Amino acid sequence: MPCPVEPDTPRRLVFPAAARRLLQRFGIVIALVVVGAVLAAATPKFLTATNLVNVARQVSINGILAVGVTFVLLTGGVDLSLGSVVALAGVVAASFAHPDEYPIVFAVLMGIATGTACGATNGLVVTRGGVAPFIVTLGMMTAARGLALVVSGGKPVSNMSPDLTQLAGDILGLPIPVLILAAVSVASWLFLANTRLGRHIYAVGGNENAARAAGIDVRRIKLFAYTVCGALTGLAGVVLAARITTGQPNAGVAYELDAIAAVVIGGTSLSGGVGGIGGTLLGVLLMGVINNGLDLLNVSSYYQQIVKGVIIVGAVWLDRRQRRQ
Amino acid sequence: MQRDRPTTDGAVFEARHISKAFAGVQALVDVSLTLRSGAVHALMGENGAGKSTLMRVLGGLLRADSGEILLGGRPILLRSPQDASRHGIAMIHQELLPVPDMTVAENILLGREPASRLVGWIDRRAMQREARRLLDLLEADLPLQWKMRRLSVAQMQTVEIAKTLGQDARVLIMDEPTAAISQREVDALFRVIATLRDRGVAIVYITHKMDEVFRIADTITVLRDGSHVGTCPAGEIDRQALIALMVGRSVDDAAVRPRACRGKVVLTVRGLSRAGAFQDVDFELRRGEVLGITGLMGAGRTELLSAVFGLVPADAGEICVAGQPVRIRRPADAMRHGIGMVTEDRQGFGLIHTMPVKHNMTLAALGGYCRGPFIRHAQETAAAEAGIAALGIKTAGARQAVGELSGGNQQKVVLARSLLADPSIVLLDEPTRGIDIGAKAEVHALIARLAEEGKAVVLVSSELPEALALSDRLLVMRQGTVAAELDPSHTTQEEVLRYAMPR
Numbered sequence: 001m002p003c004p005v006e007p008d009t010p011r012r013l014v015f016p017a018a019a020r021r022l023l024q025r026f027g028i029v030i031a032l033v034v035v036g037a038v039l040a041a042a043t044p045k046f047l048t049a050t051n052l053v054n055v056a057r058q059v060s061i062n063g064i065l066a067v068g069v070t071f072v073l074l075t076g077g078v079d080l081s082l083g084s085v086v087a088l089a090g091v092v093a094a095s096f097a098h099p100d101e102y103p104i105v106f107a108v109l110m111g112i113a114t115g116t117a118c119g120a121t122n123g124l125v126v127t128r129g130g131v132a133p134f135i136v137t138l139g140m141m142t143a144a145r146g147l148a149l150v151v152s153g154g155k156p157v158s159n160m161s162p163d164l165t166q167l168a169g170d171i172l173g174l175p176i177p178v179l180i181l182a183a184v185s186v187a188s189w190l191f192l193a194n195t196r197l198g199r200h201i202y203a204v205g206g207n208e209n210a211a212r213a214a215g216i217d218v219r220r221i222k223l224f225a226y227t228v229c230g231a232l233t234g235l236a237g238v239v240l241a242a243r244i245t246t247g248q249p250n251a252g253v254a255y256e257l258d259a260i261a262a263v264v265i266g267g268t269s270l271s272g273g274v275g276g277i278g279g280t281l282l283g284v285l286l287m288g289v290i291n292n293g294l295d296l297l298n299v300s301s302y303y304q305q306i307v308k309g310v311i312i313v314g315a316v317w318l319d320r321r322q323r324r325q
Numbered sequence: 326m327q328r329d330r331p332t333t334d335g336a337v338f339e340a341r342h343i344s345k346a347f348a349g350v351q352a353l354v355d356v357s358l359t360l361r362s363g364a365v366h367a368l369m370g371e372n373g374a375g376k377s378t379l380m381r382v383l384g385g386l387l388r389a390d391s392g393e394i395l396l397g398g399r400p401i402l403l404r405s406p407q408d409a410s411r412h413g414i415a416m417i418h419q420e421l422l423p424v425p426d427m428t429v430a431e432n433i434l435l436g437r438e439p440a441s442r443l444v445g446w447i448d449r450r451a452m453q454r455e456a457r458r459l460l461d462l463l464e465a466d467l468p469l470q471w472k473m474r475r476l477s478v479a480q481m482q483t484v485e486i487a488k489t490l491g492q493d494a495r496v497l498i499m500d501e502p503t504a505a506i507s508q509r510e511v512d513a514l515f516r517v518i519a520t521l522r523d524r525g526v527a528i529v530y531i532t533h534k535m536d537e538v539f540r541i542a543d544t545i546t547v548l549r550d551g552s553h554v555g556t557c558p559a560g561e562i563d564r565q566a567l568i569a570l571m572v573g574r575s576v577d578d579a580a581v582r583p584r585a586c587r588g589k590v591v592l593t594v595r596g597l598s599r600a601g602a603f604q605d606v607d608f609e610l611r612r613g614e615v616l617g618i619t620g621l622m623g624a625g626r627t628e629l630l631s632a633v634f635g636l637v638p639a640d641a642g643e644i645c646v647a648g649q650p651v652r653i654r655r656p657a658d659a660m661r662h663g664i665g666m667v668t669e670d671r672q673g674f675g676l677i678h679t680m681p682v683k684h685n686m687t688l689a690a691l692g693g694y695c696r697g698p699f700i701r702h703a704q705e706t707a708a709a710e711a712g713i714a715a716l717g718i719k720t721a722g723a724r725q726a727v728g729e730l731s732g733g734n735q736q737k738v739v740l741a742r743s744l745l746a747d748p749s750i751v752l753l754d755e756p757t758r759g760i761d762i763g764a765k766a767e768v769h770a771l772i773a774r775l776a777e778e779g780k781a782v783v784l785v786s787s788e789l790p791e792a793l794a795l796s797d798r799l800l801v802m803r804q805g806t807v808a809a810e811l812d813p814s815h816t817t818q819e820e821v822l823r824y825a826m827p828r
Contacts, residue, residue, distance in 0.1 A: 196691050205679070207676065214742065273548065
């Protein structure tokens with residue numbers, strides 16, 4: 001039973017709540033600082049400009065995916081098709097990226113459009129068909145993978161124009177994928193915090209019935225969230241294809257799990273309505289720094305997987321425990 | 326009423342001095358009840374009188390704060406429904422608890438499946454036989470292999486009764502068992518009750534239906550506001566006296582509102598129906614008036630309001646706003662036509678617990694604080710703070726989590742949300758349920774103020790004094806239809822209840 005607030009005792013009641021919120025918001029920052037400090041002490045290689053830029057480059061694709069899936073998770077849904085759609089979008093973009101056929105922008109746009117179409121399909125089946133998001137996106141995960149194999153004929157799409165591969169290069173010493181992640185994050189953060197549609201996403205995830213009773217078109221909001229997620233997944237697919245200089249139909253396997261893990265570590269609730277882009281980015285960074293640290297310390301990739309699994313469950317367990325207090 | 330008298334002959338089951346409070350609200354105060362073997366004891370009272378709470382205590386679903394329960398003169402402890410059933414106390418619930426994807430036979434014998442001792446292999450034939458026997462007792466002809474989800478509510482109720490009959494109870498509690506079943510099934514049920522009574526079972530029977538009470542009850546006990554107000558043999562009381570006992574209190578606990586002169590018609594509802602909820606409802610609503618709608622639980626009031634607001638659209642009928650027919654398929658449609666609603670289910674359809682007070686308040690009117698797609702935060706905050714001040718909401722600030730507020734203040738947040746959208750028609754469904762007296766008075770004052778400002782208000786309330794004090798006109802609903810339109814200043818609670826009682 002929450003205690004009713006009396007006008008004469010607001011201070012005492014507010015402080016713990018505010019402190020809890022601070023801890024909730026900055027708990028992950030503290031974790032990031034601690035992990036960073038430990039790694040800096042353990043190996044001199046960690047705290048160098050080259051390594052940090054490298055970390056940023058490594059997390060950029062997972063970051064773009066995580067930002068996209070944050071939209072879906074905030075509405076209380078889920079998207080398991082990210083990895084397959086990454087592959088499909090990459091294959092499509094690569095097929096249009098042969099030299100001298102189309103302007104390179106066209107290849108990029110086709111990749112993004114492919115992801116958008118997959119996301120919109122997910123959203124339509126969830127909202128119009130009333131099928132659970134888990135099932136719909138599981139189906140899309142399988143179907144998009146198959147489509148990627150069909151489009152590519154089961155072989156990597158190579159012979160890619162160098163114009164596209166430049167998308168994985170640097171500008172002024174900063175990797176372009178990192179700049180893309182930064183732009184996507186800022187735009188998404190501004191959108192969720194400052195627009196009506198963004199607010200409605202939180203409302204739908206918080207209490208769907210109440211949102212409907214407040215005149216919000218719940219189906220439209222959900223469709224929008226899946227579509228944005230799909231578009232960003234398409235973008236991530238294009239960036240990945242540029243980085244590996246081919247369209248790989250087998251790329252991106254299990255990427256959705258890393259993305260969802262990062263979002264949840266960042267404090268977004270799987271039941272929707274709570275969280276945001278800031279937390280998601282911190283979750284992405286935390287996972288990236290730990291990966292990088294374990295690499296630097298020459299921990300075998302077998303053990304890395306175990307550590308990652310423990311961290312995912314542990315972070316969420318801590319978060320829920322804090323919230324229950 | 327009996328006071329610590331030693332158990333007299335035939336008294337199998339006694340509840341003595343039972344009290345129970347929920348979150349500081351006293352639901353039962355020192356209530357005693359004595360059941361005799363081979364007798365039907367009817368329990369009556371208005372909505373919220375404490376009947377269901379008492380029965381849940383007797384069925385082991387709730388623990389009383391104080392008091393004792395005696396079976397055959399010996400005190401017993403009821404900590405769970407299993408305890409109750411071990412003592413031979415069985416209960417038929419008001420709400421149905423079917424397992425929808427299991428068959429009729431499986432539901433009837435749920436938890437008592439005839440099975441081989443060794444590995445628990447279910448003897449399906451014995452199961453069919455026993456289920457058929459119990460349904461035959463009720464003269465109900467239900468296919469045993471049907472899944473429960475195929476059945477109507479009445480048929481499910483019959484299954485629920487059959488389930489209880491199988492338990493060979495000494496004490497049988499029936500909480501409005503006829504609320505949803507057909508006349509044929511009611512007659513069969515009454516024959517079963519008579520058989521059980523003759524076999525010496527003590528039966529408690531809760532109902533709102535007068536004629537049923539006089540048909541089967543041997544003794545009647547009336548509860549009001551959680552207290553015991555009287556027990557007498559059914560032969561020594563008539564319908565009028567019974568209603569007077571149930572109502573009892575005076576009307577003056579809600580201040581009577583000065584009636585304003587009424588303006589032009591803003592909302593017309595004609596022939597509105599939704600299958601299974603309400604049929605052929607007509608009413609008009611004018612500027613500056615409060616139209617009260619009352620009735621017993623399940624009379625279709627909430628469903629009617631939900632249809633006008635588009636939460637669950639009607640199947641048939643017409644809704645006109647300011648004389649123009651409008652199509653309302655969802656709340657957004659209703660809001661576009663200037664209709665606002667505060668739902669009865671504050672947690673389910675009102676609050677968004679993950680959002681602060683401010684965002685909860687501005688949700689329905691957010692478009693008013695935007696430039697293009699962007700929220701103007703300063704304007705939004707100002708609007709929320711104005712709302713907090715106007716309704717006297719006690720918060721630590723607009724950014725406080727809405728879950729930390731008291732029930733009354735949460736209700737005011739939901740009210741503020743509807744009002745910020747500036748509706749001309751305001752639908753209020755039980756706006757004072759579950760909030761304390763102080764907040765209640767403030768909500769009453771707010772309703773009066775809305776009418777004075779020229780808004781048209783529909784007030785659904787189960788509390789008769791509240792409905793009578795605040796309404797300009799009062800509709801009484803009964804079993805999905807409008808049973809009467811009364812003038813609140815020239816009617817009595819007795820008259821209202823007479824129309825509200827199912828025939």
